[in-house]
Amino acid sequence: MALLGTTAGVKEFEGPGGNADQSSRVQAVVDWYGPTDFLTVGAKDTRSKLLGGDPQTIQEKARKASR
Numbered sequence: 444m445a446l447l448g449t450t451a452g453v454k455e456f457e458g459p460g461g462n463a464d465q466s467s468r469v470q471a472v473v474d475w476y477g478p479t480d481f482l483t484v485g486a487k488d489t490r491s492k493l494l495g496g497d498p499q500t501i502q503e504k505a506r507k508a509s510r
Contacts, residue, residue, distance in 0.1 A: 445479060448472030449493060481505040 450456040451468040461467070481490050481498045482505045490498045490505070498505035 445472055445474040446489075446493075448474075453492070455492060480509045482509065 446456075447469055448471070457467060481494060482502060487497070494501060494504055494508060496504075
């Protein structure tokens, strides 16, 4: 769910279907217990897309994004 709030405007996450004339941006996200540790949780390529690089090579940036 938290991913939904962080991927607005990222083409790779839009998908081919739906209503192309409508925005997929959300106004707010409440993620009570979702995984948010970018160093250890989730698929590596998804974390890399969100962070702009491999979390293991940009660990400081990954830590900041995990707060």
